[in-house]
Amino acid sequence: MKRAGWIALFLTLALLPAGCPSPRVPTGTGTNTTTDPGTGGTITDGTVALTGRLNPGQTTKTRARLQATGDATLPYTIVAQSDESGQLYRTQTDANGDFELPIPSDEVGNTFVVTILGPDGRAVGPVVLKTTGQQGVTGLDMQRDADLGTINLPDDPGTQPITPGPDGDAAALADSRVAARLNDDGAPLGSGCVGKGATAQATSTRASGTVDVDRDGLVDLFDADDDGDGLVDDLDKGDEWCGAPTDIHVNFFMNLKVSAELAWVFYSGTDAQIAEALAGHTVITFEVQSEAGATRAIAAANLLETPGPAYLRNAYLLGSGLSWRDAGYALQRAADRFEAFVVPQAVMNAGDTFTLRVAFDDGSAVEVARMINYVFKSIPALVQYGALGALSAFDINHPTANGCPWAPLRFDATQDLVLVFRPPPDETGAPITGTDYAFGVFFNSTDDRQLNADIDTAATWPAAIPGWGEHNSLCYRVRAADMGALSADGTYTVRLPRQIFVSQVALRSGGTADVSSYKIDIAAEVPTGNAALMLTFARQ
Structure with a gap:
């Protein structure tokens, strides 16, 4: 089952930065309010903010996959996607694990799904505001400022949901119109499997709304099978990615091309030998170019180290063998595009997410992220x-x-x-x-x-x-x-x-x-x- 005209595969990946957190707008005396026709709650006029904190004891310890070895101080990312507009907003935690994400006035009163990302760019999971049977409400009605409290991240997001802290007030804004199917452990079905596989398949989809239509808990940016039809988005014809701004074309893709001289390992090698071959023979291509008719030109492009896979630090540029990190993760100008061909020196995995920053000659910039929905672990x-x-x-x-x-x-x-x-x-x-x-x-x-x-x-x-x-x-x-x-x-x-x-x-x-x-x-x-x-x- 496909969703025509939507964003596919790595789709929801175009994250337009929300910028530095702005001062919170007070909701006390002098602030105008209206009534939310959907939930009957009171809507604050003007900008509101989503706040909270990750348990400082967790954000300063090394977590498997989520932190680079030897550096346990990289920030986590908080992403909120509007169910009405589809727009994504994000911010990062500070050194104490605190975060503040402003929501613009034209989105106040809309419902959001909030997802927490590790420093590696992978989704730890969505915030489940409350649970009713096998349904976990992930919709947050941002009709006013909301505090998620102190959040304790689960060690295994596939067996335990992320829930607001008891010192917050966001649970009172739960919107049951946006809910995820849960497994027997109470975690959203898409957590831990990037939304694909038999357990995350859906027999039906949401009739309205733009986020998590297959109700596995993952917004499409972090869902390898957006519509839950069992077919990875990359292979779901008509569900191709279109998450970048309309005036640029972005490609992230992997190549695993192996000659006969080196192919023996994929026929008879040990797991360790195959992993070593994958790390050395995989090439990731990053490229961006302007679309016809664009009114601004690309001035520069570079990948962000975080959020991003920890192996980026050791990746090198194909041909030169130079450290990509030493080159500032820059894409090089080549004819009509900017590009980089990178050897990861590590085994890629589904769920790896890369974020590209593109700067333009008019001084503007945009960040575009894409998640890898699947990886080739061998050759034909x-x-x-x-x-x-x-x-x-x-x-x-x-x-x-x-x-x-x-x-x-x-x-x-x-x-x-x-x-x-x-x-x-x-x-x-x-x-x-x-x-x-x-x-x-x-x-x-x-x-x-x-x-x-x-x-x-x-x-x-x-x-x-x-x-x-x-x-x-x-x-x-x-x-x-x-x-x-x-x-x-x-x-x-x-x-x-x-x-x-x-x-x-x-x-x-x-x-x-x-x-x-x-x-x-x-x-x-x-x-x-x-x-x-x-x-x-x-x-x-």
């Missing part, structure tokens, strides 16, 4: 290859046929090339389905030159080949809808048309070049990342 794994009815088993350790350039996989080029492979798993170990697959083909000359950039595609393939050459790329693409279901043994089967594998290509400069081998990338692709196994094939 080839199982068999060859002609239909005469498939050969693939062995990554075979001495003369393992897909390395010096040990290519030989095939009959007079027939379609059939590839049988397992899709990569996500962080839970479940196969990632619902992705497009791209089979990039790189043509190598007899003197080991890579020919793709020099190929005259129209002359080389004068007749159209369905699925081949979209957008002038030398790639065969199969859409997710055409991949079909996984077979009983957990594999997909794809046939690459034999017409692709010419023995000679026409060159843009005139003349021809003989082809000695083909590097084929088997890539699972979604808008937020891809994982690929790169293998060398040769004609028999």
Whole structure:
């Protein structure tokens, strides 16, 4: 079940900063009030504030995942999202754990869901104001100043809810129209699993309102499956992310591309070896560019260290090997965009959230955050290859046929090339389905030159080949809808048309070049990342 026209996947991620807390507006004598038609409460005119404090004893101790090792003083972030406008407001705790979040006058009387983030940017969970049966009220009617009191954060937010402190008064403003489904421990179903998986699935969604429509307790910014239909937002067609301001385009995505020489670890390596390979081979791309018609230009962009994953401190820039932290987490200007290609040196996980600050030439700035809804924990794994009815088993350790350039996989080029492979798993170990697959083909000359950039595609393939050459790329693409279901043994089967594998290509400069081998990338692709196994094939 999808929500058309909403924000998907990493959606709710565009957090426009609320700025430094402003002085609280008094609600005593001299302040005008009106009556809330929805709840019957008294609404304060003017700005109101959400205040509270995290238990100082907790905010100064190192918490697994939430604090970087050796530095237990980073702030937590308080995020409030309006159920009426969808706007997000945020502030950070001070050194004592106190926070104050001003809510503008045009939002007074609206209902909010309040979420607490750790210094790593991950959601610890929403604040549950009161519990009725298996429902936890997360809606807070900000008709006046509200104090959440001293909050004790649970050690495991998946087994214990975050509740207001007894020294606060916010519980009296609970709006039962916004409530989360709870597990047997009384915690929202989405807590601890970034809102995805069987336990967080929803049989129905809220009929109105903009936050937490699947009622798992997580606003969409921190929910990997916004509508609770069991399909991760990245793969939920029509639910693509659109959380950035309309005049910029932001991309955060991961790449895990592994050549045959290095792929053995994903077939037979230990858990520790696989983790080491993931840390070194994963590349995170961060990029931002202006949209057509933008009236302000991007002047600079950089990632914020906090809120953000602790591993950012050790990440380095691909190519240069320089510490990204030493470079100020800056994105570099490149043609029409700012970009950075980063090796995390750590294993990424679903729920990792990055916040990008974009500054403009008019002096304005915006912060845009995106949560990683899933991660590739491996690459597509080839199982068999060859002609239909005469498939050969693939062995990554075979001495003369393992897909390395010096040990290519030989095939009959007079027939379609059939590839049988397992899709990569996500962080839970479940196969990632619902992705497009791209089979990039790189043509190598007899003197080991890579020919793709020099190929005259129209002359080389004068007749159209369905699925081949979209957008002038030398790639065969199969859409997710055409991949079909996984077979009983957990594999997909794809046939690459034999017409692709010419023995000679026409060159843009005139003349021809003989082809000695083909590097084929088997890539699972979604808008937020891809994982690929790169293998060398040769004609028999």
